[in-house]
Amino acid sequence: MLFTRSKFARRLLGAFLLLSITSLGVLGLLLSQYFHDAAMAREQENLMNNAHIIELTLAEELEATPIEMQDTIEAIQAQTGLRVTVLCADGQVIADSEGSAGQMDNHLLRPEVQQALHRSYGTSVRYSDTLQENMLYVAIPVHTADGISAIIRTAAPLTYVEASYDHTLHATLLAMFFALLVSILVAVLLARRTLRPLSAMTKTAHAIAAGDLKRRIHIHSGDEFDVLGSTINHLAMNLIDKIEHEQVLNRRQQVFIDNAAHELKTPLTSISGFAETLQEDDFQQPEMTRHFLRIIYDESQRMTRLINDLLSLARVGHLREDPRNLHRVPLDLGDVLQHCADSLRGKANARAQELTVEVARPLPPVSATPDLMEQLFNNLIENAIKYTPEHGHITVSCKSTSTKLIACVRDDGIGIASRDLPFIFDRFYRVDKDRSRQTGGTGLGLSLVKFLAELFDGQITVTSEKGKGTTFRVEFPCQLK
Numbered sequence: 327m328l329f330t331r332s333k334f335a336r337r338l339l340g341a342f343l344l345l346s347i348t349s350l351g352v353l354g355l356l357l358s359q360y361f362h363d364a365a366m367a368r369e370q371e372n373l374m375n376n377a378h379i380i381e382l383t384l385a386e387e388l389e390a391t392p393i394e395m396q397d398t399i400e401a402i403q404a405q406t407g408l409r410v411t412v413l414c415a416d417g418q419v420i421a422d423s424e425g426s427a428g429q430m431d432n433h434l435l436r437p438e439v440q441q442a443l444h445r446s447y448g449t450s451v452r453y454s455d456t457l458q459e460n461m462l463y464v465a466i467p468v469h470t471a472d473g474i475s476a477i478i479r480t481a482a483p484l485t486y487v488e489a490s491y492d493h494t495l496h497a498t499l500l501a502m503f504f505a506l507l508v509s510i511l512v513a514v515l516l517a518r519r520t521l522r523p524l525s526a527m528t529k530t531a532h533a534i535a536a537g538d539l540k541r542r543i544h545i546h547s548g549d550e551f552d553v554l555g556s557t558i559n560h561l562a563m564n565l566i567d568k569i570e571h572e573q574v575l576n577r578r579q580q581v582f583i584d585n586a587a588h589e590l591k592t593p594l595t596s597i598s599g600f601a602e603t604l605q606e607d608d609f610q611q612p613e614m615t616r617h618f619l620r621i622i623y624d625e626s627q628r629m630t631r632l633i634n635d636l637l638s639l640a641r642v643g644h645l646r647e648d649p650r651n652l653h654r655v656p657l658d659l660g661d662v663l664q665h666c667a668d669s670l671r672g673k674a675n676a677r678a679q680e681l682t683v684e685v686a687r688p689l690p691p692v693s694a695t696p697d698l699m700e701q702l703f704n705n706l707i708e709n710a711i712k713y714t715p716e717h718g719h720i721t722v723s724c725k726s727t728s729t730k731l732i733a734c735v736r737d738d739g740i741g742i743a744s745r746d747l748p749f750i751f752d753r754f755y756r757v758d759k760d761r762s763r764q765t766g767g768t769g770l771g772l773s774l775v776k777f778l779a780e781l782f783d784g785q786i787t788v789t790s791e792k793g794k795g796t797t798f799r800v801e802f803p804c805q806l807k
């Protein structure tokens with residue numbers, strides 16, 4: 327059943343019960359009290375009126391003998407059920423409608439008598455030993471010229487008043503019982519209405535948590551559950567996106583590892599092959615020995631470069647994930663370019679190339695790390711030297727606009743075919759593998775360049791035409807002063 331399973335339903339029922347039972351209880355008690363007080367007041371007023379009527383009735387008898395008076399009040403009790411007692415001002419009972427005046431003790435100290443002697447009337451509620459029930463007594467003084475001559479007391483049992491009090495109390499209990507039934511009913515209905523979408527949602531959420539990410543919650547209750555439902559749907563959708571993204575990254579990582587292993591294996595294979603041949607030949611042919619040793623040296627150099635590039639990539643990767651270790655300072659990009667060009671001028675000269683630096687000052691500073699910024703442009707200028715024939719021209723330039731710094735490395739070299747352009751920033755991508763191998767290229771240079779540019783919030787673009795030349799353009803946001 328719903329209530330044994332659902333804590334929510336039990337709480338709901340508890341709240342309903344508490345609310346209805348306390349409010350009905352308080353209302354019942356207040357009403358009972360009110361009715362009781364009203365009935366008492368009415369009863370008292372009746373007794374008082376009756377006492378006054380009896381005073382008028384007994385006006386003559388009061389002068390006469392108690393015996394006659396006794397007859398009259400007995401007649402009154404017989405007719406009306408009203409108990410009447412007549413007392414002297416000193417409390418002695420003169421006549422009593424119960425007919426036992428003679429045996430009755432002095433009533434002077436009865437509260438209603440005391441009050442009547444001092445005020446216009448007196449009342450008291452008491453258990454009557456004579457009648458063995460709760461009685462309401464009202465006493466009034468009878469005044470003569472000499473003062474109080476007698477006291478007339480009327481009394482009636484409280485059976486009626488007490489019964490009306492009990493009735494109200496019973497009615498309240500009955501109402502509480504019905505409230506209990508209605509509370510259970512309403513709580514059950516409300517809990518069921520509330521819990522139905524919730525349990526459907528829980529089921530779907532469990533399915534999603536268990537990996538069924540395509541599952542969706544379809545609830546249109548028009549309340550907060552809608553929001554919860556669409557939030558869970560959103561969560562599942564985000565999870566799918568995240569997982570897909572992760573899968574792409576993993577695949578890329580896998581390809582990268584395959585490529586890296588392959589790139590390292592190639593020189594290693596030739597190194598071990600040539601070393602083995604040399605061993606077998608036992609250095610008999612000095613010419614061949616020299617040639618093979620040269621190859622072994624070149625291949626090991628190539629491996630060193632490859633490993634250095636891989637280490638650089640890894641370092642930039644770490645910095646990208648945790649930029650706290652990236653100690654950026656304001657840099658003059660013109661100085662960086664000049665420094666790079668100077669360090670590579672020897673290589674350009676060896677190929678009879680003209681290497682020019684054009685810096686349009688003044689330049690705002692760029693926020694970067696000097697060695698990494700130099701690594702970026704060294705790679706671009708080295709490429710330009712490598713992929714430009716002898717006597718070619720290479721221009722390194724730098725200028726600023728209001729929002730950015732623009733650096734360009736331009737050459738009039740071999741250019742890149744448009745079908746290759748989209749891939750040149752990929753790791754290990756080389757347009758012409760054989761030619762690049764000859765020049766010692768690893769195909770990691772431009773991917774490192776792109777990572778570095780992005781590390782410093784920059785963007786790199788390339789324009790190229792086969793046979794005409796290539797321009798790499800790097801844009802950095804200006805550092806605000």
Ligand SMILES: Nc1ncnc2c1ncn2[C@@H]1O[C@H](COP(=O)(O)OP(=O)(O)OP(=O)(O)O)[C@@H](O)[C@H]1O
Pocket residue numbers: 635709710713714737739740741742750755756757758762766767768769770771772773796
């Ligand atoms: N200035 C350029 N002119 C023509 N082709 C270029 C130029 N720069 C790069 N490329 C082409 O893009 C490819 C990728 O360049 P990248 O710098 O990544 O590798 P690499 O120069 O071959 O090797 P590495 O720089 O790692 O030694 C090169 O192999 C080359 O084909």
Ligand SMILES: [Mg+2]
Pocket residue numbers: 705708709767771772
């Ligand atoms: Mg390169």
